[in-house]
Structures are given as C-alpha cells and as structure tokens.
Amino acid sequence: xxxxxxxxxxxxxxxxxxxxxxxxxxxxxxxxxxxxxxxxxxxxxxxxxxxxxxxxxxxxxxxxxxxxxxxxxxxxxxxxxxxxxxxxxxxxxxxxxxxxxxxxxxxxxxxxxxxxxxxxxxxxxxxxxxxxxxxxxxxxxxxxxxxxxxxxxxxxxxxxxxxxxxxxxxxxxxxxxxxxxxxxxxxxxxxxxxxxxxxxxxxxxxxxxxxxxxxxxxxxxxxxxxxxxxxxxxxxxxxxxxxxxxxxxxxxxxxxxxxxxxxxxxxxxxxxxxxxxxxxxxxxxxxxxxxxxxxxxxxxxxxxxxxxxxxxxxxxxxxxxxxxxxxxxxxxxxxxxxxxxxxxxxxxxxxxxxxxxxxxxxxxxxxxxxx
Amino acid sequence: xxxxxxxxxxxxxxxxxxxxxxxxxxxxxxxxxxxxxxxxxxxxxxxxxxxxxxxxxxxxxxxxxxxxxxxxxxxxxxxxxxxxxxxxxxxxxxxxxxxxxxxxxxxxxxxxxxxxxxxxxxxxxxxxxxxxxxxxxxxxxxxxxxxxxxxxxxxxxxxxxxxxxxxxxxxxxxxxxxxxx
Numbered sequence: 001x002x003x004x005x006x007x008x009x010x011x012x013x014x015x016x017x018x019x020x021x022x023x024x025x026x027x028x029x030x031x032x033x034x035x036x037x038x039x040x041x042x043x044x045x046x047x048x049x050x051x052x053x054x055x056x057x058x059x060x061x062x063x064x065x066x067x068x069x070x071x072x073x074x075x076x077x078x079x080x081x082x083x084x085x086x087x088x089x090x091x092x093x094x095x096x097x098x099x100x101x102x103x104x105x106x107x108x109x110x111x112x113x114x115x116x117x118x119x120x121x122x123x124x125x126x127x128x129x130x131x132x133x134x135x136x137x138x139x140x141x142x143x144x145x146x147x148x149x150x151x152x153x154x155x156x157x158x159x160x161x162x163x164x165x166x167x168x169x170x171x172x173x174x175x176x177x178x179x180x181x182x183x184x185x186x187x188x189x190x191x192x193x194x195x196x197x198x199x200x201x202x203x204x205x206x207x208x209x210x211x212x213x214x215x216x217x218x219x220x221x222x223x224x225x226x227x228x229x230x231x232x233x234x235x236x237x238x239x240x241x242x243x244x245x246x247x248x249x250x251x252x253x254x255x256x257x258x259x260x261x262x263x264x265x266x267x268x269x270x271x272x273x274x275x276x277x278x279x280x281x282x283x284x285x286x287x288x289x290x291x292x293x294x295x296x297x298x299x300x301x302x303x304x305x306x307x308x309x310x311x312x313x314x315x316x317x318x319x320x321x322x323x324x325x326x327x328x329x330x331x332x333x334x335x336x337x338x339x340x341x342x343x344x345x346x347x348x349x350x351x352x353x354x355x356x357x358x359x360x361x362x363x364x365x366x367x368x369x370x371x
Numbered sequence: 372x373x374x375x376x377x378x379x380x381x382x383x384x385x386x387x388x389x390x391x392x393x394x395x396x397x398x399x400x401x402x403x404x405x406x407x408x409x410x411x412x413x414x415x416x417x418x419x420x421x422x423x424x425x426x427x428x429x430x431x432x433x434x435x436x437x438x439x440x441x442x443x444x445x446x447x448x449x450x451x452x453x454x455x456x457x458x459x460x461x462x463x464x465x466x467x468x469x470x471x472x473x474x475x476x477x478x479x480x481x482x483x484x485x486x487x488x489x490x491x492x493x494x495x496x497x498x499x500x501x502x503x504x505x506x507x508x509x510x511x512x513x514x515x516x517x518x519x520x521x522x523x524x525x526x527x528x529x530x531x532x533x534x535x536x537x538x539x540x541x542x543x544x545x546x547x548x549x550x551x552x
Contacts, residue, residue, distance in 0.1 A: 033461055051409070085457070111453070113420070173442050176449075177434045180427070191453050 003027040003057060005080040006035075013081035013112070013131040015124045016058070019067075023059035030054075034084030038117045040077040045118045050083065081120055085111045085191055088133060090141045092195075094153035102153050102162065104197035106144060108175065110136075110188040119187030140182060147178040149195070159200050171195050321364065328360060379479045385490040392493050398486045408542075411489045415459050415535070418496040422528060423452040425503035429510060429521065441518055448503075448525040455532045462535070463542050481541060488538050492531060499527035 001023060005014050021027055030053050031037055037054060039046035056063070057078060066072040090106045112120070123131055123139070152171055156162040175193040183190055199207065332353060339345040386398040393414050399407050430445035506520035 083460070114416075115420075169443060170439070173430065173434050173439065173446060176427070176446065177431050180431070189453075192450070 001025045001027055001059070003029040005029060005078075006082070008132070010133040011082075011130060012086065012133060012136060013079065013117075013120050013123075015121075015129040016078040016080065017129075018058035018076040018078060021058035022064070024061055026056045026060035026063070027058045028053065028055045029057060034082060036081050036083045036112075036114050036117050038079040038081070040075075040079060040118070040121075041073045042075050048114055048117050050114060079117060079120060079124075081112050081117045081187075083112050083114055083117070085109050086133065088137055088140075090137050090144055092141075092145055092149045094145075094150050096159065096162070097154055097157055100159070100200055100202055102159060102197055102200055104195055106149060106171075106175075106193065106195045108140070108144075108179075108190060109192040110183065110190055112187050113189055116187035116189070119185065122185050122187075136186075136188075139186070140179065143182050144175070144179060148174050152195075159197060159203060162195075163197060168194055324364075328357075332357065379483050382483045382486045385486050388490050389486070389493055392497065396489075399482055411493070412459050412462065414493060415496055415531075416456050418493070418500050419452045419455050419459070419528065419531075421500050422496075422503040422524060423449050423456075425500075425507050426452065426521070426524070429507055429517070432510065441521065444518060444521045444525070448521055448528065451525050451528045451532070455528055455535070458532055458535060463539050485538070485541050488534075488541065492535055492538070495527060495531050495534060499524050499531065502527060 003021070005011075005016060029037075031050050033051050036048055036050040038048045058076075063072060086109070088108045088110060090108065091104070092106055093101065093103045095101055120131065123135075127135065148171065152167065152174065153162060156167065161167060172193045176190055179190060335353065336345060336350075339349055382398065386396065389396045389398075389411075393410060396410060397403050397407055426445045426448045430442045430449065433439070433442040433445065502520055502524040505515070506517050506524060509515035509517040509520055
C-alpha cells in the first residue's frame with residue numbers, strides 16, 4: 001500500500017511515528033529526487049535516503065507480530081522532508097527614516113540539504129509533527145524582521161533608495177549573514193533573498209496625481225480636439241458663407257456691371273455727341289477768332305509799315321538836317337578862316353555870324369515843330 | 372577486484388584515481404550502475420558543499436568588515452554552487468530495469484568515457500575546493516589575492532557545471548537499445 005506523506009504543496013516536512021500506522025498491509029512509498037527521508041530508530045539517526053522505493057516502512061501484519069514479540073525496534077520515526085528549493089514569502093512592515101510606512105514581502109528561497117534533514121528535529125521537538133510553509137514563515141519572520149528588514153528600512157530615506165539595486169544586494173547579504181544561525185539550526189540553506197515592496201502612500205498619491213494629470217491631459221486633448229473640430233466646422237461654415245456672399249456679390253456685381261456698362265455706353269454716346277458738338281463749336285470759334293486775328297494782324301502790319309515809313313522819313317530829315325548843319329558849320333568854319341586870313345575877324349563879323357546862326361536855328365526849330 | 376571484471380584496462384588508472392577520493396567506486400560494473408552513479412553524484416554534492424561553506428565564511432567575514440564587493444563575489448560563487456548541486460541532484464542516472472525498459476548495456480567505450488568523466492569532474496571539484504580553501508586562507512593570512520581566488524573558484528565551479536552536463540549525454544545514450552536492421 002502506498003503511503004503518502006505529503007498531500008499539500010505547503011507541507012515542507014513531516015515526522016511520522018510508524019507505531020501509529022496500524023494497517024494490515026505493509027506501507028511503502030517512493031521518494032522522488034526532491035524528497036528525502038531520515039530514519040530515526042530508537043532515538044538514533046540512521047540513514048537518510050532519497051530517490052528510492054521505501055518498502056515496508058510501517059504497518060503490516062508481520063511488523064505487528066514482530067512488535068508483539070519485541071523483535072522490532074521500540075521506537076521508529078520517519079522524518080520526511082522536501083529537499084528542493086522552496087519559496088517563502090514573509091510579509092513585513094516598517095517605517096522609513098522619514099516616517100513613511102512601508103509594506104511588503106520578503107522572499108526567501110531555501111532548500112533543505114540531504115545531510116541537514118535530521119536538523120528538522122529541532123523544530124519538531126517543540127512543535128506539531130507537520131512543518132508547513134506557514135510554520136517556517138512564523139518561525140523565521142520575527143528574526144528576519146528585527147535583524148534584517150527593520151534596520152534596512154529605517155536606514156533609508158525614501159522608497160526609491162530602498163528599491164535600489166544596492167539595497168537589494170545588501171538585503172541579500174544581510175539575510176545570508178544574519179539569518180545563518182537560525183536557518184542552520186533548522187537545517188535550511190538560504191539560496192536567494194529579496195524584498196518586494198508594496199506601493200507606499202506617497203507613491204499612491206504620486207500615482208493618483210500622475211493618473212489625474214494624465215486624465216486631465218486626456219480630457220484637455222479631447223476638449224482641444226472638440227474645439228479644433230468646432231473651429232474647423234466654423235471655418236468651413238464661414239468659408240461657405242463667404243463663398244455664398246462672394247457668389248452673390250459677384251452676381252450683383254455682374255448685373256450692376258452690365259447696367260453700368262449699358263449706362264456707360266449711353267454716356268459714351270452722349271459724350272461722343274457732345275464732343276462732336278464741342279469740336280464743331282471750337283472749330284467755328286477758331287475760325288471766328290482766326291478772322292479776328294487776321295484783321296488785327298493786318299492792322300498791325302499796316303501800323304508797322306507806317307511806323308517804318310515814319311522812321312525812314314525822320315531819319316531822312318535828320319540826315320538832311322545834319323547835312324545842312326555840316327554844311328553850315330563848314331561854311332562858318334570857312335568863313336572864319338577866310339576872315340582870319342584876311343584879318344577881318346572882328347567882333348562885328350563874329351556877332352553877325354552868331355546872329356545868322358541863331359536865325360538859322362530858329363528856322364530849323366520852326367520847321368521841326370511843323371513836322 | 373571481482374567487481375571490476377569487464378572494465379577496459381586503460382580506465383583502471385582512472386578508477387584507482389576515483390577510488391582515492393571515493394571508497395567503494397567500482398566503475399559501473401554490472402548491477403552497480405545506479406549505486407555508483409549515486410555515489411559519484413553524492414561526492415560531487417559533498418565537495419561543492421565544502422566550496423559553498425568556504426564561500427559562506429568569506430561572505431560573512433567580508434560583510435562584517437564592510438568589504439561588500441568581495442562578499443558579493445563570494446555570494447555569486449555560492450549561487451553557482453547551489454546551481455551545480457541542483458544540477459547534480461536532478462540529473463539523469465540511467466534506468467534500473469534494463470531488460471524491461473529497453474536500456475542497452477554500455478559498451479567499453481561508453482564505460483571508459485563515463486569513468487574518465489567521473490574522474491575529471493571529481494578532480495575539477497577537488498581543485499575548486501582547494502582554491503576555495505586557499506581563498507579563505509588568503510584572507511586569514513592577509514596574503515595573496517583573495518578576490519582572484521574567489522573568482523577563480525567561481526570559474527571552476529561553473530566549468531564543473533558545464534562539464535557535468537556532458538555526463539547526461541553519455542547516460543542518455545544508454546536509455547535506448549540500438550535498433551538492429
């Protein structure tokens with residue numbers, strides 16, 4: 001009959017008193033590579049076996065008969081244990097140096113070495129015969145908390161510092177060193193240790209703020225897109241209205257233009273007529289003016305001819321007078337010379353000469369006034 | 372020497388070499404294959420455990436002195452040891468009921484390879500143990516380069532891990548009989 005020592009994945013080890021297994025058939029079990037069994041016979045630790053089929057480990061008629069005759073050991077106990085690595089999650093809480101509370105779990109990956117299986121008796125001497133994961137956690141949690149977790153958390157200023165790789169490495173080394181004694185007593189070997197911190201209040205607040213900010217941004221973007229959409233619609237509508245207006249204006253402008261063009265044509269016609277009339281009048285006036293101007297020109301020409309004639313006549317008169325005067329002067333000079341040569345230049349002669357001269361001038365002046 | 376009948380002569384030096392470390396090693400004679408395999412694996416695990424212990428002491432001391440870099444190096448070596456132990460514990464070991472399972476008998480060449488492999492792995496792990504011991508000693512005596520020693524130990528353990536994987540290939544070759552045409 002197959003004996004099952006482990007029916008729960010949380011079971012780590014079990015101490016079995018074979019005397020309490022009273023069955024007709026013999027019990028046997030298969031130990032897998034990650035299971036071990038230490039045989040404790042009459043208080044002595046015997047073999048530690050693994051990877052084998054353990055036959056006749058308890059029960060059975062023959063063993064019962066042997067017990068009755070005192071042919072078997074008085075006390076036989078089997079200490080089963082899991083030797084593979086197992087994870088233990090130990091919850092903790094602490095406060096950073098800033099006072100902020102930190103919650104989390106410390107993961108300890110531990111293994112029971114084959115030769116350390118009997119050390120589990122240290123546990124079973126004071127506890128029940130089944131060691132579960134929770135029991136292991138209960139036993140080591142206090143020491144882990146006081147020796148490793150609390151000092152580490154309280155030495156850190158912030159959760160970021162606590163989560164840094166340096167802190168994680170230090171946590172592992174500290175756990176290795178500080179927990180060695182307890183784990184060694186229980187027969188455990190620590191393989192790996194690391195803490196896992198929950199979100200702190202400040203991180204929650206930051207996360208909320210961040211998510212709020214994100215939502216605000218999201219809303220803003222939605223609003224902006226709606227506004228942009230509305231503006232676009234508005235622009236489209238305005239463009240439509242403008243185009244309609246432009247079309248209307250263009251239509252109105254074209255009709256007005258047509259009217260104006262027709263009016264313009266009329267006006268141009270009138271303008272042409274008026275221009276023709278004006279030209280006609282201007283030509284007539286020009287002709288009239290020309291006529292007037294031709295008379296005045298003729299008069300002016302005649303006047304200038306008269307003036308020329310007059311100037312010629314005056315010049316003739318002046319020439320003749322000059323000639324006369326020269327003649328007279330010359331004659332007077334000759335007279336005086338002759339008189340002087342003859343010695344007849346007396347005051348009476350000169351006086352007579354002057355008198356004739358004066359009379360001459362009087363005559364001349366009279367003739368001038370007549371002209 | 373009754374247990375070693377059928378072993379190739381050329382592997383006898385290797386068997387002797389392993390026997391120096393592992394008393395009772397018979398070199399995979401018929402009927403003791405599983406036992407010998409387990410014995411070799413236990414020896415590897417035990418030796419790697421010793422390396423791990425050395426490294427744990429180094430880690431503890433260096434941590435307390437504030438030399439976290441070396442402590443970290445030691446931790447890496449420990450993790451490598453854990454990985455190797457896990458590999459060895461969970462490795463294939465061949466099947467017990469050869470007739471029913473279709474397992475074929477190992478040829479001389481395969482036996483030779485297995486035994487030589489055991490010898491080499493154990494030799495390598497022993498070297499790593501010595502190096503780990505030297506690293507701890509170097510720290511204690513404050514002479515030598517302990518960091519170099521720790522890193523060299525890590526490298527050797529890693530090599531062992533890779534080298535041990537080759538063993539699985541040899542054993543896997545025994546799981547099926549060759550089909551005769």
